[in-house]
Every structure is written in C-alpha cells, then in structure tokens.
Amino acid sequence: MSLRRDPLGPLDREAVRQGADVPTRVHVPGDGDGISGELFHHEVHRFADGSRVPGWREGHDPGKDAAEVPDPAQVAVPEDLRAEIEDYMSRYPDPRSAAIPALAAAQRLHGWCSPDAIEQVACVMRLTPGYLTAVAGFYDMLETRPVGRKTVYVCTNISCSLRGGDELLAALKGQLADDPDVNIRGFECLGACDIAPMCSVDGVYVGPVDDAEIPVLAEQIAAGADPLPLKQLVRRRVADTAANSDGVEVEAIEAGTIGPVLHTDGPATGGNDIPGAAR
C-alpha cells in the first residue's frame, strides 16, 4: 500500500484553513529518517496482458473485419427462440426495440450472452453482432461471460448494507463459492429495502435473511429448491397498518396470500409448511 499523508499536522492544517500562511518547513515521510520510502509503495498488480483491468483486450482482434449481419442460411436458430424473438419484434413500431428482451431470451437458453447466442439474436433481428454485444455490455443482467445458471443477486446498497447486506453476500459466497452452477454477485439496489438484508434467487425476492437462515438458504439455492418460502417478498403485507381493513387482513392470512406475522426474534425455520401457502 502507499501512504499519503498531509504534509501539515492537524493543528497547522486548521490554521491554514483559517487563513494563516503555509509553514515553510514541512515534514515529508521517509525524508531524513533513514528510510528510502520503498516500504511505502508496492507493485501495482498487473494481469498477463500488462493491463490493470482484467480482460479488456479479450475478443479484440484489430486484424479482423467487424462481423456483418449473419446469413440466415448459415446460422441455426432454435425454433422456440426464433418464435419468441419474433413475437417481441412484433410488439414495437421499430423491431429493434426487442433487442433487450431478445438478448434476455437467448441468455435464458444459452446461460449467458455467448457469441453463439448473440449471433442467433443478430440473425433473427437482422442486426450486427457488434451492436448486440454493445447492448449486452451495457446492462448488468446480461452476462457477457460464462456464469452459473442459478442467479443470485444480493443487494449491497445503502439500506441493505445498513442492515447486513455485505455480510450476507460474503456468507453466501463463502457457502456457494465452489458451486459452478451458481452465479452469485452483489447487486445495486434491488428495490426491496423493506426486507433488508435481502437477495433475489432467480427473480424470487427473499428477506430479511437472518444469520441463522443463511446455511438453509445456501442449501436451497444449491438444490434449486424454493428459497425460504416464509420469507418471500410476495407474502409480505404492506407496512402501513392503516391500509388494510381488519376483515381483509384476516381473509388474506386465511387465503395464505400474505404470511402470518413473523417473529423476528424467534427460531429460524426456513420450513415451508404453512397451509395453503401460495406463491
């Protein structure tokens, strides 16, 4: 690490801020105390290509021409995927609008926006692979590298980090790091700060996740099971207690569309045996 320090002490700094002149003799670290300063610096880590940014040169070959719109006769597009993309394209005055849903559909099929996936979308939409690669690179949910099929986003934004979102991410990563099927990553605000700390397991919002529930949750993610059914967002009542009339609240609990009041200090269950529980 490198140490940068204020050449002035805190008292001098305060005096300068209030308008005093800068003292002429300032202390420079490593100066005159017999240390060369080498210990205050260390090598910047570089990747094999000499860059400090991983992978930015991958896939870039200046000797090659840019790929053109693929020839339909050369590209085999799965029928379902083609139908889905064409359905999206029919919804908009300009079919190009379907780019994001189409890439998402290809990602569901291929697991990530692989060159094959991009080529197939480009073939159906009559766009260049380069254009679609640029679009895919912009959006966080479109993966431009191979990743696990099970997607877990852990929110690490302000509200969640105030309630342990970073710790949840670290704990889940610790338990699921060896599973190649799981793509677990910290994510920007997922819009569920009321259930912080929370995560999204293949689109199912779960929270608040107590520390004791993390091993259960990790097992459920790895097994592809319904994650913490009692803690899913869809079963959460509105926080505003004056919103529901009493009858509606009782009716909803009986119908199982909202959960009974959970005791946050009770034992962690992670079970799924609420009668009539509906997702």
Added chain:
Amino acid sequence: MTHKLLFHDIDEPGLNTIEVYKRRGGYQQAEKALAMARDSIVKEIEVSGLRGRGGAGFPTGKKASFIPQGKMDKYLVCNADESEPGTFKDRELMQKSPHTLIEGMIIAAYAVGANKAFIFIRGEYVQQAEILEAAVQEAKDAGYIGPNVLGRGIDLDLWVHRGAGAYICGEETGLLDALEGRRGNPRLKPPFPANQGLYQGPTLLNNVETLAAIPHILAVGPEAYAAMGVEASSGTKLISVSGNVQRPGNYEIELGMTGREIIYGLAGGPDPGRDVFFWFPGGSSSPVLTKDDLDLPYDYNSLAGAKTMLGSGAIIVVDDSNSVVDVAVKTASFYKHESCGKCTPCREGTNWTTKMLKRIQSGEATPMDLDVIESVCDQIMGNCLCVLGDAMAMPVASMVQKFRPQFEQHIETARAANEARLLAELDAAAPVLEGIGH
C-alpha cells in the same frame, strides 16, 4: 387520519385479478373518462395538483398538456424502472394492484391521444413483471385494451417491456433509448419527450404511482384530491422508509407530515438505544438531513427550502452506530457503477469522488481531499445531459459539508492506525534492513 387511496385494502386476496378489481369498482373511472372530452381530463388532473411521483415532481397535468395535438403517432410510457436506492413503492403497487396502473394508463393514453403504450419495468422485478403481464392480458381479454376500446373507436396497444438492470434507464430519455433497443444513454434536452420522445414521436412519460393516482383523482374528484395534503403538495404520496428503522416499508401519507412523525410515528424509529444520525429524505440522490431537521414538514416546498428534495419519497434512516464515511462511499460507488459514461463530468467525477472517498475510508487521504471532493461535486452539477452525476454530487457534498468534523476525525484515526501498522512492519523488517546496509 390519512386517506388511503392507492393502498386501500391493498392486501385483499386476488386484487391482482380483474375479477376482484372490478368488484371493487375498478375500470369504472376508465369508462367514465372515455366518455369525457380529452382536454377536460387533462384539466381535471391539473386542478388536482398532482405532481410527478418519480422524483422531479413536475406537475402532471402540465406535462400532459405539452403533448401536441394532431394526427401523428403518440406514445405513453410508464416508467417502472424503479431503481433509486431506497425506493420500492411502485413494486408494491404493481405487485398487488396492477390493474390500478393499467386503468390509469388507459385514461392517460386517451387524454393525450396516445395509441401505443409501454410499461418499462426493471428486469430485476421478475415476479412483478409476470403479475403485470397477466393483468395486461386480462385487460385485453376484457376489451379495455386493444382495437376499438369499449366500442368507442379508440385503439390502444399496451405492452410490458422488461429492462435488464441499469439505473440510468430510470432517467426518462435513457429509458427511451433502452426501449428503442439501444444502450440506455440519456439524450440532449430539449427537445423534451413530450415533443420528440419514443421513435421521435410525442411521448408522455410518467411514473407508476403518478399514473395509478389518476383513477383515484377522477373517483374522488380533483378538488377533493387537491384538498388532501398541503399547498403545492396535494394528494397522497407513497413513501418508502428503510435503513435503521424498526418497521421499514411503504406508507401512504398526506404530504405535510413531519419527518419525525414518519420516521418515529410510522416506521418506529431506530432500534432502542440508537438515535437518528442523518437521513436521506428522497432517495439516495437527495442531500442528507440531520436529526435537527426531523421536524421539517415532509412536502415538496419545505424540503426544497431546506436545500434538499422529496424525490421519489424514499426515506433512508442512518442511525448513530454508522460512520458517515462508509455511507458516503456506498453512495458514491453506486453512482460510479451506474454512470453511463456519456458525459465526462459525471463519468470522471463519480469515479474520482469514489476513489477519494475510499482513500479517506482506508486512511490514505488528507483533509485536502475533502476540499477536492467538494470542488469535483460542484463541477459535476448542472454540467451533464442528465442528473445522474448531480444525484451523486448532491448527497456526497451535503455529507462532507454537514459532517466535516467526522470526516476529518476519520482521516486522522485511520491514518494513525495505518502508520502504527507500518511502523510495526518496519520493526519486523529491521533485521533485514540492517543486513542490506540501512
């Protein structure tokens, strides 16, 4: 007693289906509106004083009146890309009562003469998008959307469009680019979307909550709606309270309550033994307020008077167990990640502010960095196509200004700790150093 409009009996089982929604009087306002003159609907919305609920607070009726008349294709876009940290009101509304939004969109589309409508929902809201898609299909089957709506000779097409995870798509022109299938980079304004928006056509763009409020305005009457809340902040507002409070969640309030009533009264305040340190009144983009500002009335004008903003109505409470430095780093890192990179002040400014804040956090900074942060923030503001850069500059600058002693103290303690660690390392290395002639 606050009126509950949007949240009235929101947890009723099956409210997401058209059957229950209609049993509760749903779609009556759409039927009523379609029999009214177009400009009288816009007039009613103007009288109601409804202001955009997405963040900017622009009067909705005025925005609708900017849409030009004429025979060109016009579009209605609902901004459901709710990504502002701390905000989750639209999520609850779309998940539990999607037909309110759809009914509001039918009325708004009719009022401005739009025949193509889109709901741009953020890709992370998978379950909400599925519920919305099902609800749209029900509305199509019931004849509320489609060719010749309710036999009145009006065509309306409505689709749910899922995004793929980018905060900038909540910015209206970034959203339009994303909806056109491009990278979500904001556009130069003017022309505003009302004149040249989606596919260069006149486009009315509104937040979920704004559109969902329209059926309720027609139901209670614009004057009654305007009577709720306070001057210039009429009606009810959904607010999302999160962070260090005991009952985080969405609440429907009439604007004009104090921050204390919301944070302590509704949300239960911080855990026992803890005190409010500071709070964001309108999402993480709003300049922070301290606990001395808790008695400020929570409405558009009072917050503007306190040099902050109501924004999306998302209150994030930070209690005194937290360090302002950590929160500042979190805030800045978010905007650094989400900056689209189109404008230099935002792309570089968010990046360097984050770097400087991280240096402060790890004890490698000097108090001079605080001055640099303030000047960088100052140079971002107002110098970009959109307000993403401002959205980082405003809260970070306000934290540095209001909590400068805490920042300076952190710099000193973290630096002292680093120095002690380095000296210990030096001591450990002393035998080696002697060996090589030092």
